Amino acid sequence: MSTPQPSRFTFTRRQSASNKTPRQINRNLVFNLVRTRQPLSRADLARVSGLQRSTVSLIVEDLIKEKWILEGSTGRPPRGRRPTFLELNHQRAVIALDIHPSQTTVAVTDLGGKIVAQNVVALAEDPNKAIQAIIASIRKLIAAHSDKSFDGIGISLPGRADPLLEKLIFAPNLKWPVSSIKSRIQRATGLHVEMDNVANACALSEVWFGDSDGLHDLVVVNVSEGIGTGIFANGQLLRGANGMAGEFGHVQMDTDGPLCGCGGRGCWETVSSNRAGLRYYQELSGIAPPQSFAALVKMAQADDVYAIKALEKMSSFLGRGLRMISSALAPSEIVIVGDITTAWYMFGPVVEAELKLNALSKEPRLRPSFEGNTARLRSAVALVMNGSLV
Ligand SMILES: [Zn+2]
Numbered sequence: 001m002s003t004p005q006p007s008r009f010t011f012t013r014r015q016s017a018s019n020k021t022p023r024q025i026n027r028n029l030v031f032n033l034v035r036t037r038q039p040l041s042r043a044d045l046a047r048v049s050g051l052q053r054s055t056v057s058l059i060v061e062d063l064i065k066e067k068w069i070l071e072g073s074t075g076r077p078p079r080g081r082r083p084t085f086l087e088l089n090h091q092r093a094v095i096a097l098d099i100h101p102s103q104t105t106v107a108v109t110d111l112g113g114k115i116v117a118q119n120v121v122a123l124a125e126d127p128n129k130a131i132q133a134i135i136a137s138i139r140k141l142i143a144a145h146s147d148k149s150f151d152g153i154g155i156s157l158p159g160r161a162d163p164l165l166e167k168l169i170f171a172p173n174l175k176w177p178v179s180s181i182k183s184r185i186q187r188a189t190g191l192h193v194e195m196d197n198v199a200n201a202c203a204l205s206e207v208w209f210g211d212s213d214g215l216h217d218l219v220v221v222n223v224s225e226g227i228g229t230g231i232f233a234n235g236q237l238l239r240g241a242n243g244m245a246g247e248f249g250h251v252q253m254d255t256d257g258p259l260c261g262c263g264g265r266g267c268w269e270t271v272s273s274n275r276a277g278l279r280y281y282q283e284l285s286g287i288a289p290p291q292s293f294a295a296l297v298k299m300a301q302a303d304d305v306y307a308i309k310a311l312e313k314m315s316s317f318l319g320r321g322l323r324m325i326s327s328a329l330a331p332s333e334i335v336i337v338g339d340i341t342t343a344w345y346m347f348g349p350v351v352e353a354e355l356k357l358n359a360l361s362k363e364p365r366l367r368p369s370f371e372g373n374t375a376r377l378r379s380a381v382a383l384v385m386n387g388s389l390v
Pocket of ligand 1: 249250251260261262263264265267
């Protein structure tokens with residue numbers, strides 16, 4: 001019988017695999033420049049990136065060979081050699097799944113995370129029927145895009161699941177068992193499936209798509225039916241025992257607060273999630289809240305006084321919780337994901353004012369995700385692509 005490897009070796013191997021080398025960082029930079037500024041030439045890339053022409057050429061050849069990017073049209077300069085423009089390989093695509101308690105969005109996206117097509121599937125109470133509906137929707141999208149080659153399927157989940165056993169470990173807001181969803185979708189489609197907690201996936205996405213460089217510590221706070229946080233520290237996701245790191249949403253803020261899905265009372269998410277926003281609206285106005293949180297945000301944007309007050313209260317509690325994160329982890333950046341970011345110009349300042357009351361740690365940069373409320377779908381692309389580009 002062989003002796004089990006000492007755990008420190010595993011740890012070191014994992015560390016070196018997830019920490020990017022300068023070459024990988026440059027490769028990611030070049031890919032992201034093509035993604036955001038396509039079409040552009042090698043000379044443009046050298047100028048914008050500040051890298052040497054020869055370095056850019058080598059990276060571009062690699063990316064073309066691996067079918068990440070393509071040589072497209074040729075430019076017509078007034079004189080001199082015609083440059084060849086580079087663009088993303090739009091032939092390659094990913095299926096992205098964003099699971100919510102009552103519905104799932106199924107989308108086709110390109111390698112840059114751009115949504116090509118999407119369907120919203122209402123989830124039946126019966127988990128078997130729900131999974132069947134999701135699979136049918138995936139098949140329909142694949143058939144409608146038969147010109148594309150699919151790299152895989154990414155699933156972002158509002159809960160924590162054991163990646164190997166697929167056992168759902170913690171998902172207080174999900175009334176619906178997802179225990180076999182990964183293997184069932186894999187079997188039904190023949191595609192590789194990656195599944196992770198939505199906040200972890202969003203943290204990975206911020207790094208993968210180059211909005212953050214992966215060198216600085218970053219926390220993503222996903223504000224939805226509950227609150228989830230993904231922590232990217234020292235060049236990798238912080239997972240903790242059983243993958244449970246980052247459950248700040250279930251730290252108690254108010255001993256007399258509302259009952260939480262986790263069984264506790266007054267958890268941070270009970271006072272600052274979308275559900276709290278809807279509850280505040282009812283408490284303040286005395287009338288039933290709108291059907292969805294997105295509708296409440298629209299009401300606030302249309303100057304509904306109670307909607308504004310409800311969302312300000314929610315934002316203030318959100319900021320208070322961020323102080324706890326800031327003191328505990330001292331990240332360089334906190335990124336907010338969720339519908340609240342669609343009215344960030346109204347409520348961002350309320351969140352920021354609360355965060356700034358922190359006297360302990362250096363103030364982190366606070367920003368909404370650049371992708372607004374499609375960030376969750378794009379994060380599913382990052383799950384599939386993670387580890388394959390860099
Ligand atoms: Zn809780």
